[in-house]
Amino acid sequence: MASQLSQDIKRAIENAKLKNAAMIAVMGATxxxxxxxINKASGTTEMGTSSSLESCTQTIQMSSLFKLGGRDVCLIDTPGFDDTNKSDAETLELIxxxxxxxxxxxxxxxGVLYLHRIIDVRISGVTARNLRVFHKIVGPxxxxxxxxxxTMWEQLGASGSNEQVGVQREAELRTRGGFMGDAISNGAMIVRHRHNSADSAREVLSDLIKKSDPVALRIQKEMVDEGKTLNQTGAGAExxxxxxxxxxxxxxEIQxxxxxxxxREAKGIRQMADLRREIDEANRAKARIEKxxxxxxxxxxxxxERGTTGK
Known part of the structure; x- marks a missing residue:
């Protein structure tokens, strides 16, 4: 359950495991x-992985602590807002x-890492939604x-025109309006995870930790300090x-x-079973969203309270 983190972290703090650790959330589309x-950076195989677009991250997972530059690091694996097994509302509650x-x-x-596939030809509607919600979670x-x-530079090829395609896409991300432009103007950086290697992953993390001056994320302040409900937060409103x-x-569609x-009735056609099925399907989908x-x-x-209370 979503609140398990509160108990996990509380126990970890009591055991002094996370007291001085750098906790970094890893977000992005499925x-x-x-x-x-996370597996590359931590040198483990703790996190389930998949080569498909079906989500393997069913809940929030914390990596084991690992050393980086003499400091303990803990990475938080999160589901995307295009999860194949969870609704967006459930994902937001978890995160x-x-x-x-x-x-x-x-x-x-x-810090927070937002992973984006360089092999994506364009920003899809689903990806754009992920980015908008992410922006509201973090805040300026x-x-x-x-x-x-x-990520996934290795799938473009090591040299030649394929590599140049990636460079061009990266340049577009840097100059794109909307989320990317707003993120960069507020201090975010675009970096490469090259060759899908452990060295590359750890280099990214080292650079982030050196740069980082930890501050609360927008949704943390909204939920804890301001007592807002999920739908009152910026991410929830999105x-x-x-x-x-x-x-x-x-x-x-129903209308x-x-x-x-x-x-059909006016024409004397009595066969309506197919249209009734379509209405039933639309009503069920509508009811799911309302829920x-x-x-x-x-x-x-x-x-x-709905999760584990430690009792």
């Missing part, structure tokens, strides 16, 4: 290489509850502690906008189908 990056638990226990993240003040890490669009689309049914919106009307205290 299939961007988060779990693989929000987890890092709120860290903040409640006196831990500010040393903490963006200086963010590295946007381009997801609500997306869900409202879907609800309107399903409502229009259009009903109009078609009336047309997800209800789930977001919850605050950090409720998230902890």
């Amino acid at each position: 299939g961007s290489g988060k779990s693989t990056f 929000g509850g987890y890092i709120a638990g860290a903040y409640e226990n006196g831990i500010k993240l040393a 003040e903490a963006m200086k502690n963010v590295f946007i890490v381009t 997801l609500n906008k997306e869900m409202d669009k879907k609800l309107k689309a399903y409502q229009k 259009d189908i009903k109009a078609e049914m009336k047309e 997800e919106k209800e789930k977001m009307d919850t605050d950090y205290a409720e998230i902890k």
